[in-house]
Amino acid sequence: MESYLYGLLGGVMIGTAAILLMMSIGRIAGISGLFFDSLKSPRSNVWALLFVAGLILGTGMVQMFSSTPTPTLSASLPLIITGGLVVGFGVKLGHGCTSGHGICGIGRLSTRSIVATATFMIFAILTVFVRLHLL
Amino acid sequence: MNLLLALICGTLFGAGLAVSGMTDPAKVIGFLDVTGAWDPTLGFVMGGGLLITVPFFQLVLQRTQGPWFAEGFRLPDRHDIDARLITGAAMFGIGWGLVGLCPGPAISSLAYLNLDILYFGIAMTAGMFIADRF
Known part of the structure; x- marks a missing residue:
């Protein structure tokens, strides 16, 4: 139950950050x-560099006040590398990930983002099903 | 001012990812494992996010003249569903299901100073630059 509340609170924080970024710098x-x-072009995207720095800072700050141990990956190195490559390739090709399509795109009621989110959710669920229940 | 706001938004976003449980790959896999020991927590994250973005994006984009500190709203202008969108999203879903990390948490979790997460981040970055050439 508590974990659901943290989920909801974290989601509201993420959504608020997305709205604030649009309202303030568009x-x-x-x-x-x-x-x-x-x-790729840091000099014309200093704002993005700072956003990325903020992401790491924000997660680090929460961990400082948290009593839970830092999460780890339960996958082998080849799987981690493969997963990373596929995620990176996929989000670039599909123009977005959970935040851009899932939170912002659906928030704007964009058809492309709704289709993309449904697609990556279905494929992620299928992948987990195959990995945990078939292999 | 723009840069300070970007840093603040990034920090709030990163804190939200950690508070919500999105930075814990085991929790992500638990959410995706709908036929197993399903953990619905991350549904609340998506729900909480959309609770804010669905009403407020319409309000901000339709009822205001523009952002406070920039010329205009920078929005994607495409509306077509093409093969790249579907293929890319499908690939992303497969990778997400394999490891349990999507790009936001992958980057923000660098704060955990864990080598595995760093390797994932490097591979993800390589994947982006490879796709950029297609």
Whole structure:
């Protein structure tokens, strides 16, 4: 029950951050896109670099006040590398991830984002099903 | 001012990811495991986020002249559903299901100073730059 409340609170914080970013500087809080831009052309995307720095800072601050141990990955190194490559390739090709399509895009009622979110949710659920229950 | 606001929004976003449980891959996998020991928590994260973004994006985009500190709202202008969108989203879903990290938490979790998360981040960045050439 408590974990659901934290989920809801965290979601409200994420949504508020996305709205505040749009209201203040007119940008979509799509993390895969802004992260890529901050690396590809950092000089014209200093705002994105600072947003990325903030992400790490925010998660680090919560961990400082948290009593739970830091989460770890329960996957082998080849799986981690493969997963990373596929996620990076996929979000670039599909123009967005959970934040850009899922939170901001659906928030704007964009058809593209609704279709993209449904697609990645279905494929993620299928992947977990195959990995945990078939293999 | 823009830069300070970007830092503040990023920090709030990163804190939200950690508070919500999105930075815990085990919790993410638990949410995606709908036929197993399903943990609905992350549904509340999505719900909480949309509770804010659905009404307020319409309000901000339709009822205001523009952002406080920029020329205008920078929004995607495409509306077509193409093969790249579907293929990309499907691939992202597969990778997300394999490891339990999507880009936001993958980056924000660098704060945990865990080598596995760093390797995932490097591979993800490589994947983005490879896709950029297509």
